[in-house]
Amino acid sequence: MDDDQIARLLTSGLSAREVARQTGANRRRVARVRSERGIPTYTPPEPEHGTDARFQRGCRCTLCRAAHSRKNWALRPPPAARPAAAEAFPEEKSRALADLHAQDQRRTREAATRYYHAWTEDELAIALDYAHSATHAAALLGRTRSAVLHARIRYGGTGEASGPTPHRRNQP
Numbered sequence: 001m002d003d004d005q006i007a008r009l010l011t012s013g014l015s016a017r018e019v020a021r022q023t024g025a026n027r028r029r030v031a032r033v034r035s036e037r038g039i040p041t042y043t044p045p046e047p048e049h050g051t052d053a054r055f056q057r058g059c060r061c062t063l064c065r066a067a068h069s070r071k072n073w074a075l076r077p078p079p080a081a082r083p084a085a086a087e088a089f090p091e092e093k094s095r096a097l098a099d100l101h102a103q104d105q106r107r108t109r110e111a112a113t114r115y116y117h118a119w120t121e122d123e124l125a126i127a128l129d130y131a132h133s134a135t136h137a138a139a140l141l142g143r144t145r146s147a148v149l150h151a152r153i154r155y156g157g158t159g160e161a162s163g164p165t166p167h168r169r170n171q172p
Contacts, residue, residue, distance in 0.1 A: 006033045015042040104135045105145045113142040119151060127151045 006029070009019040016030045023030075034041070047053035050063035052071040119127070127137050127148045134148045141148070 003033050003036075006030055007037050007039060010034055010037075010039045010042075013042070101145075108135060108138040108143070108145045111139060111142070112144045112147075119155070124151065124155055128155060 006019055006023055006025060009022060010016070010030070010033065014022070016027050016034065019025070019030050020027045033039075047057065049059065049061060050067050052064075052067045055064040055068040123141050123143075126132065126140055127143075128151070129137070130152075132140070134145050134152070137143075138145045138148045
């Protein structure tokens with residue numbers, strides 16, 4: 001077990017751990033030989049295309065994407081273990097709902113005339129009346145949909161201000 005044997009094994013592509021195991025030398029000695037002789041450190045070979053490991057390392061070719069999808073589908077819980085109310089594509093439903101809310105906000109923004117005005121008691125009575133949708137209340141008040149939603153959060157159902165919402169950084 002001399003330094004030349006360690007150097008030969010390192011240049012053949014074995015890792016420091018494997019060289020230490022084969023020669024009986026400790027890893028510090030293997031690292032010293034590598035450093036003294038300028039042998040580059042061991043890098044594991046790149047995984048083949050069409051594997052999830054290659055996808056995880058950044059390859060986005062069709063084969064690697066398919067392998068990643070197969071692995072994820074294999075890891076999914078069986079249908080019996082999933083919640084009964086789960087839909088096939090909930091992200092599409094939530095995206096469509098977000099688009100509808102954005103349309104409502106744009107529509108009420110165009111008609112809004114009372115930007116940054118303080119809320120009056122009469123306005124709060126309409127805004128906090130859940131018989132009206134937020135969009136309908138905004139249209140009645142000349143406010144935006146999000147302003148009505150924020151008023152409902154800030155003033156609750158009482159119509160009285162609970163003060164400004166504290167920020168976490170201001171809390172002890």
